[in-house]
Amino acid sequence: MWISETNNQPITKFQASVYKLISRIPSGKISTYQQVARGLKNPRAARAVGNALNRNPFAPEVPCHRIIKSNGAVGGFADGTKKKIAMLRKERVEIKKGKINLDKYLYVFPK
């Protein structure tokens, strides 16, 4: 089991599943908070997913920058939204006016 760096306690299973699921996203693709929530079979938990990523104990290990809002906007990022955008562009993800073409880049988790 992993240990959270902030409170020095074991992370919850919810967080573990979030990180595990996100780590499956291939480079050059992105997903939304809602898609992640759907992958966890909690379609309503998009907000909780964001909360988990915000505290993200595994900063570079988990590609949390590949998670954006369901409307295509980039959303927030603990290290700064601009950083997030820069990282995505390095992965050949096209971003127009702070938004991403979901039809082209959205990654859907397999059942």
Place this chain on the structure above:
DNA sequence: GTGTTGACCACAG
């Protein structure tokens, strides 16, 4: 155990 907070979402105006 209760209330607040937040990298969210959908809908109304």
Place this chain on the structure above:
DNA sequence: GCTGTGGCCAACA
């Protein structure tokens, strides 16, 4: 197009 409102869920004080 943008703003406001209500709802949802899990973490935290």
